[in-house]
Ligand SMILES: Cc1ncc(COP(=O)(O)O)c(C=O)c1O
């Protein structure tokens with residue numbers, strides 16, 4: 278978080294005071310640090326530099342075109358999960374031969390688009406999907422590069438909504454059925470088996486689940502080799518956690534040691550799909566406190582950003598730290614920071630000792646660069662906030678605030 282720091286009691290992003298940005302673009306607003314994004318990406322590049330690696334940024338975390346093109350220019354690929362994400366990635370200039378496509382419900386149309394683009398690999402999640410891809414590719418007279426997403430049944434020790442590698446989860450092909458499915462796939466027209474894919478969950482803070490699932494992946498790739506199926510790419514997914522509160526999280530270097538120590542051949546291709554760990558701590562959501570409301574039992578700071586702008590606290594009970602934009606002297610107060618949305622679950626912070634805050638103050642919801650704007654909605658007909666990218670002493674609006682007209686653009690009143 279070193280790109281977000283105080284100078285004389287005032288919060289800066291890189292060399293720009295947050296207040297200066299808000300004066301120009303208004304509140305609420307997402308603000309990202311280019312330096313922070315570049316540094317996170319570089320830590321993956323360095324950690325995996327000894328092996329042939331594609332870092333396929335999981336753009337679901339933050340799919341802004343400027344961020345995609347920033348990463349694309351550094352050599353990043355993209356992990357996409359829809360035709361829309363594929364479209365965005367290509368618009369941002371990410372070459373298709375660095376794009377992998379995951380997701381349990383790809384449509385025939387999406388498969389066709391990805392085949393036309395010539396993506397690196399489809400990460401296929403079920404037998405039926407495999408048959409559909411074979412049919413679509415054969416019809417087009419092309420061959421789809423395929424990995425099966427193998428569900429290793431490993432507990433990632435994270436929030437249940439974002440655990441994906443357990444037996445009971447909807448993702449991937451159960452590890453027990455995977456060998457038979459690969460053998461079947463090897464005979465299907467229009468399919469070329471090029472990889473194995475795993476992704477066990479998000480916001481992983483322990484190294485053991487990575488180790489367990491990768492150990493299973495290596496064992497599985499050896500079982501495939503014995504059956505004559507050689508694999509070019511081991512796609513180990515994403516999921517590395519970030520520090521929201523006081524978590525101690527593994528680094529890309531820790532992950533690479535686990536992985537690369539087991540991969541003897543440096544020409545064995547590795548694909549990584551980090552999302553949160555690239556952008557999560559590279560962004561904040563700034564909101565202005567409109568009102569302070571004290572009841573018999575609680576203090577509420579009512580801000581101009583709500584669950585439609587950042588849904589993680591409402592959806593997962595997620596913790597986001599709260600920093601004042603200007604530090605005030607005084608005692609902390611136990612309070613909630615809530616939004617204007619008509620839902621009791623509309624809170625960004627709940628029952629927490631917060632620094633002294635007055636109506637009119639700007640505050641920063643930290644660690645909001647991943648799954649922040651990306652999951653924002655127009656609920657309550659609220660225009661989504663702008664996104665700002667800071668680079669050194671400059672800042673740029675990389676997505677303007679939506680207008681009321683944007684809200685109704687494709688509708689008509691009868
Ligand atoms: C297939 C796949 N790859 C990569 C990611 C990115 O995960 P994270 O943002 O936790 O790195 C996800 C989301 O969890 C995913 O579902």
Ligand SMILES: N[C@@H](CCCC[NH3+])C(=O)O
Pocket residue numbers: 337439479480589647648
């Ligand atoms: N959206 C989630 C993570 C889901 C990851 C996508 N597979 C979050 O905010 O933490």
